[in-house]
Amino acid sequence: MKISLNINGAMQQVDADSDTPLLWVIRDNIELTGTKYGCGVAQCGACTVHLNGQPIRSCSMPIGAIGDQKITTIEGLQSKQSEAIQAAWDELAVAQCGYCQSGQIMSAAALLKANVNPNDDDINGAMSGNICRCATYKRIRDGVKLAAQKINAVEV
C-alpha cells in the first residue's frame, strides 16, 4: 500500500502497510538511520522524532495515523535550538556510545523551543522518556542548560 509522508520537508511515497510504525519506515524505507530503535514500546525515547514540532515516539506511531502532519527527524532538524544543542553537546562531550543521543537531542530541541529557560524539573520532565544506558544524564542536563544560554545570548 502506498502512503505519502511529509518527512523533513519532502513528500515521500512509501510502500508499507498502514500499521507499520513510523520508525521502521523512516529507517528501512526512507533510509534515514539517525532515528534509533531501542524498545519498540514507547519506553526509551531512542526513536524520538517531531510531529508538527512535538516530540513523539516513532516506534509506536503507525504511519496510517499520520496523514499530512510534518515529520522531522534528526537529519532534518535545523533550528536555532538544535544548533545550540549540538554545539553544547560537543562542547561538553555529552555522547558516550551515542546511540540514544538522536532521541535525546530531539527531546531537548522540543523542550527549548517551548521553554528557553528550563530548570532541573523542566528538564527532568521533558527528558525522562529518554533512557541513556551510558548514563550521560548529568551532561545532558548541563548540555540543555548550556544550549539555553547560547540561545539566550544570541537573542540578547
Added chain:
Amino acid sequence: MVSRRRFLKTSATFGAGFTLSMTLPAAASKLASGAAEAKTVANAFVRISSDNLVSIMIKHIEFGQGTFTGLATIVAEEMDADWDQIVAEAAPANKELYSNLLFGAQGTGGSTAIANSYTQMREAGASARAMLVAAAAQQWGVPVAEITVSKGLISHASGRYASFGEMAGAAAEQEVPKTVVLKDPANFTLIGAETVSRKDLGKTDGTAIYTQDIKLPGMLTAVVAHAPRFGAKVKSYNDINARAVKGVVNVVQIDSGVAVLADTFWNAKKGRDALQIDWDTSVAMSESSEEQMQRFRQTAQQPGLPAVAEGDIAKGFENAAQIIEAEYEFPYVAHATMEPMNCVAQITDAGAEAWYGCQSTTSDQYAIASTLKVAPEKVKINTLFAGGSFGRRASKNSDYVLEAVQIAKANKSDAPVKLVWTREDDTNSGYFRPMYFHKMKAGLDSGGKIIAWHHQIVGQSIMANSALSMFIKNGIDGTSVEGATELPYHIANFAVNLNTVESQVPVLWWRSVGSTHTAHAVENFMDQLAAAADTDPLAFRLANLGDDTRYRGVLDLVAEKAGWNAKNTSGRLKGLALHKSFGSYVAQVADLSVDKNGNYKVDRVVCAVDCGVAINPDVIRAQMEGGIGYGLSPALMTEITIENGAVVESNFDKQQVLRIADMPEIEVHIVPSAEAPTGVGEPGTPVIGPAVANALFAMTGKPRPTLPLGVKV
C-alpha cells in the same frame, strides 16, 4: 609510491618495563584508498595521507568509553601531531597486528584498552615521528638532531619546514626504527590536557553508523523466534503463514530457533509473529529466580572451595572481641545496552564478512571460521561503533554473531543478512550478571581492628561450560570472587570460599564483573563493622588499611572534597565506599536526602579516582559519571526475575532503569599520578551501590541484605 613491503620485528623495552614486539608493515600500495588521497603507512597503527590527515588505527572497539580518543591521544602525543589532523579508525581483525597485549588475542574487555597499549601506542607514534624526521633530514641534508616537530609541523632552523602529509611519501621510504626514544612525560602536551576533543564523531547529528544502520545491496533483515524458556528447543514449526507475509523471503531453522528473513525489519517481525512453533520443553528451565535463590542459600551451608585462605581463621574468631555477620542477595541483572544485539553477516565463495560492534575480535573471528569451516583469515570483520556493551558484546561463545552467521548459511545465498534483536529478544537471551548469595562473618578485636574475615560466595560460574573454562583454577572461577579476594584492608586471618552452582540461565561479565557484587558486600559490611566498633566509617577504613598507599590517596581526596568530616550540616546523609578494580582505585561519597514520604534520593556523588597517568581527564570523568549512573540502576531499582524458566522484565516497561531525574550531580577528582595508566570503563560502577547502601545504613542502622535497595529509606 612505495611498492616494497617491509616487515620488521622490533623488540624493545620501554617505559613500563615490558617487552613488546611490534610488527610494522611499512607499505602503502595495498592501502591506497579508493579516493584520490593515497595513504602512507608508517606502521600498523599510523597512516598518513598526503592531504595531511593522520589516521590512527584503533585496535579496541569504541562503545562510548573513549578508545578512539584515548588511544589516538597517546599516538598523537609521541608524534607531536596536531590534534585536528588526527582521525581515529577501527582496526580490522588481525591477531598478529592488533592483539590486546594482556590477552594475547584481539579483543576489548577488563578495562584494558589503555592499560595494555599505552607503551605500544607511544612507540607507534614515536616510530612514525622518527621516520618523518629521518625523511626530512635526508631531503634537507641536515642532521636528524636539528629537526624539531611541533603540532604536525616538521621544521629546521634554516627555515625549512614541511607538514606530515608533505613528508609522508618520503617517510615511508625510511627504515622502521629498531628503537625509539619516548618523550619525557613532563613534556606531554596532549596526554593529560583538558582541551583534547573526542574523536568518535557523528553522534549528535545522526550520522554515526552502528550495526543497526548498515545497509548493503541485497541485504535481508532477519528476526528470530527464540525459545520461550531457557533450554527449550524447536520441536517442529509451520511457516506457511509466515511465508505469506509480504516481504518475507525465507524461513530457516537454526540452533537457537526459527529465523524469518525479509526485506525490512517490520516485515520480518510480522513474519515471525505468524510462525507456529511447537517447542520441546522437556529439558527447559522451570525454576523461578526466587526458588533458585533458596537453592543458593542452602548451598551456602556447604563450605565450598577455598579461593583464599590466609592465617588461621578459627583462631582469629576465637580471639575476637565481637563477631558480626551479614548476608546479601544479588539478583540477575541485564546489560540492557541501548542498541540491542545485532550483526550483519555475509557468506561468499571467498569466505565471510561481518559488520557489527565487535568486541572479542579474535574469538569471534575464529568462531565464525569454525562454523563455516574456513580459515580465520577468510573472515573479515568490520568493527563498528556499538550502542553500548557493558560486557554483553564480549560474548564468551559469540552467541548473536554465530546466530547471524548460521542464518546467512542456512539461507544458502550470498545475500548479506542483518540479524536484528528486539529489546525482548535481547533481554530474554540472558547472559546476565549472575545471581549471587553472599555470607559474611568478621571478628573485631577490642581496639576495632578486623582480625578475622570469612566471606562465602554462592553463584554461577561465567567461564564454566565455555572455551574459557580452562581459566578456572582449582575449581575457582576468578570472576566469581574478584574484588573479594584482595581487599584494601589488612586482615591477618582471611578466607574467601566459593560455591559454584548450576543454572540454565546464561551468564556473562557485566560492567566490573565480580566487583559489581563483591564490592557491595565487602563495603557495606565494612560500615556494619565500623558501627559495631563505634567508629566513623572513614576512620574505620583508614585504621584497617593495608600497605598500598593508593587506597589512602583516594580516601583522603574524596573525604576532603565531599566534606566528609562536616557531615549532616546540610541535612543530607553521606555514605562512603572504596574499591579497586582493574588496577584503578576509586572512592565515592554519596549524599542522600529523604522526602516526607520516606523516599530517598541520591543528590550528589563525589568520586576520587587514581588510574595512573590520566590520558584524557574528561574521558575519565565521563566514565566515572557513566559508571556511577550505570551502577545506580541495580543499586536502586533494576533486577531480572525468572518465572517458570522465562524472563519477566523483558522490556523497559517492566525493567526499571535509571532515568534523568534519578541522576545525581557528580564531581570527579583525579589523583595526580605517574603510575602506568589503568582502565576507567568499569571501576566507577561497583562503588556507588555500597556508597548509597552505607548512607541508608547510617540513617537506619539496619542492614539491607537484598538488592536492589528500592526507593524507601
